[in-house]
Amino acid sequence: MPSRFRARLIGRRRFALAIGVVAVVAIVAAAGGYAFLQSQSGGGGGTPHFVDETSAAGIDHVYDGAATYSTGGGLAVFDCNGDGKPDIYMAGGTNPAVLYRNDSTVGGALRFTAIHDAATDLTGVTGAYPLDVDGDGNPDLMVLRAGGNAILRGLGDCRFEQENDQWGVEAGSGLSIAFSATWEGSNRFPTLAVGHNLKLKSNGTVSLDCDTSWLFRPDASGTHYAAPSTLEPGYCSLSMLFSDWSGTGERDLRVANDRNYYIGGQDQLWKIVPGQAPSLYTAADGWMPVQIEGMGISSYDLSGTGRPDYFLTSQADDKLQVLTGGPGHPTYADVALDRGVTAARPAVGGDTLPSTSWHPEFQDVNNDGLVDLLITKGNPTIVPEYATKDPSDLFLGQPDGTFVDVAEAAGIVDYDRGRGAALADFNLDGQLDLVEIFYQAPAKVWRNVGSGSAASPAPMGHWLGVRLSEAAPNTDAIGAWIEVQAGGRTFRRELNVGGGHASGELGWTHFGIGSATTAQIRVKWPDGTRGSWMPVTADSFVVVTKGAASSSTWQPPSS
Numbered sequence: 001m002p003s004r005f006r007a008r009l010i011g012r013r014r015f016a017l018a019i020g021v022v023a024v025v026a027i028v029a030a031a032g033g034y035a036f037l038q039s040q041s042g043g044g045g046g047t048p049h050f051v052d053e054t055s056a057a058g059i060d061h062v063y064d065g066a067a068t069y070s071t072g073g074g075l076a077v078f079d080c081n082g083d084g085k086p087d088i089y090m091a092g093g094t095n096p097a098v099l100y101r102n103d104s105t106v107g108g109a110l111r112f113t114a115i116h117d118a119a120t121d122l123t124g125v126t127g128a129y130p131l132d133v134d135g136d137g138n139p140d141l142m143v144l145r146a147g148g149n150a151i152l153r154g155l156g157d158c159r160f161e162q163e164n165d166q167w168g169v170e171a172g173s174g175l176s177i178a179f180s181a182t183w184e185g186s187n188r189f190p191t192l193a194v195g196h197n198l199k200l201k202s203n204g205t206v207s208l209d210c211d212t213s214w215l216f217r218p219d220a221s222g223t224h225y226a227a228p229s230t231l232e233p234g235y236c237s238l239s240m241l242f243s244d245w246s247g248t249g250e251r252d253l254r255v256a257n258d259r260n261y262y263i264g265g266q267d268q269l270w271k272i273v274p275g276q277a278p279s280l281y282t283a284a285d286g287w288m289p290v291q292i293e294g295m296g297i298s299s300y301d302l303s304g305t306g307r308p309d310y311f312l313t314s315q316a317d318d319k320l321q322v323l324t325g326g327p328g329h330p331t332y333a334d335v336a337l338d339r340g341v342t343a344a345r346p347a348v349g350g351d352t353l354p355s356t357s358w359h360p361e362f363q364d365v366n367n368d369g370l371v372d373l374l375i376t377k378g379n380p381t382i383v384p385e386y387a388t389k390d391p392s393d394l395f396l397g398q399p400d401g402t403f404v405d406v407a408e409a410a411g412i413v414d415y416d417r418g419r420g421a422a423l424a425d426f427n428l429d430g431q432l433d434l435v436e437i438f439y440q441a442p443a444k445v446w447r448n449v450g451s452g453s454a455a456s457p458a459p460m461g462h463w464l465g466v467r468l469s470e471a472a473p474n475t476d477a478i479g480a481w482i483e484v485q486a487g488g489r490t491f492r493r494e495l496n497v498g499g500g501h502a503s504g505e506l507g508w509t510h511f512g513i514g515s516a517t518t519a520q521i522r523v524k525w526p527d528g529t530r531g532s533w534m535p536v537t538a539d540s541f542v543v544v545t546k547g548a549a550s551s552s553t554w555q556p557p558s559s
């Protein structure tokens, strides 16, 4: 997306987009006859209330910087000290990034403590993604920066050590915004994709030329990376996601690109086969061109088919893609209009110009068993073609498969420029709370108090928090699918590292299960093997370990 001066380029390039517009129209047309999304019965829970606890929680942080940092502004949510409470690492742009340890009282007010350390207080940070690279059980952190990335090894107790040299992760000198990771075959280290946006000039400011991106694979040692291979062509990537789009157990790399800057480009799907060079899916494979101001990707199996659907944020119309092709044929229809989630304009505030959407995230915020969708929004800088008062949306999933924005009633409307975010249960009460970063304005946290108040929270439905565990290397079972059966419905979630807008999460996977008080869980592990169905009780944190006959329940600490 353009800064003010970059916006002038749009007109010159608009003619080149005509072909792409035709393709998008074709996708919308194809969606007309497509009607199966989120066909869950029941649900229809009310609007949860979010209470702004930023100041009392001890959050005091601004993501800042000139045009180079107008993209990015991400965060990582993960447990850096093993107490089960999700902690937060926030990008700061030209300000130092900050690590906040979560000291919230279980079921009570949110509370965070800044943990300052040279390893994490880095400047130039645009975003971050947690993952356990070395399989030691401590989450590590990929820190995306302008001018050279840092990969940090978790030492426990929220301490970190930079391992670029030890692990062979070349920092580079680009503007990194996107990241995703997957474990290929029996590799000990994951394959890492790093998405570069615009090329940087030698003085650190952005050029108007798209950079190529990188794919890191481990070398023969298994615990060190070879020099990165180039993902070329590069079309100004802003989000990447390894996922099993076809339901066949093969994880390919989806890339969202920003058409403000490319000529003749499009979004991409790289076929990633162990031992082979990455290759692009083409029209001959059924891939349909998507040309949007791609900012973020979120996936969720709305259709209940065992294949993820994809939400793609953009400027003006966002996309909700469902697979209409079969395995090996990535043909998608856009059903965002049918489902009420184009999010094309601000829902409140009176600004009638098109929106700029950034971080999408599917989560069930009212625990009614119908997945909801957060879309953060905000003008890139002061671009006059797009809305200035552009608050983030919170769409509640409806029983008929549509979505309705309730951001104002939920209490999360803010007219600062939204960027990265996460919905996570910071106080472990089963209600997903919200953290959002804003460009050149203070980050905020809100506590989800359900239908109650801060003094007296009232849960709106039953829920489960699920973690998977397997032996090294892939200790968090990234690539697994968690299946939950409850109340006659089946929910499926794929565990990914990547997507969003420069923001990643690792930890409890949340399921809202409505009025059901018991459920069953089954796991399809990353190697394709399926466990058995395991009974679990609602409103609990459950750990499923590969090979174990039953799940175990984790009890939050009493204080």
Ligand SMILES: [Ca+2]
Residues within 6 Å of the ligand: 078, 079, 080, 081, 082, 083, 084, 085, 086, 087, 102
């Ligand atoms: Ca923690």
Ligand SMILES: [Ca+2]
Residues within 6 Å of the ligand: 131, 132, 133, 134, 135, 136, 137, 138, 139, 140, 153, 154
């Ligand atoms: Ca680790």
Ligand SMILES: [Ca+2]
Residues within 6 Å of the ligand: 045, 363, 364, 365, 366, 367, 368, 369, 370, 371, 372, 396, 397, 512
């Ligand atoms: Ca819901």
Ligand SMILES: [Ca+2]
Residues within 6 Å of the ligand: 424, 425, 426, 427, 428, 429, 430, 431, 432, 433, 448
């Ligand atoms: Ca909560």
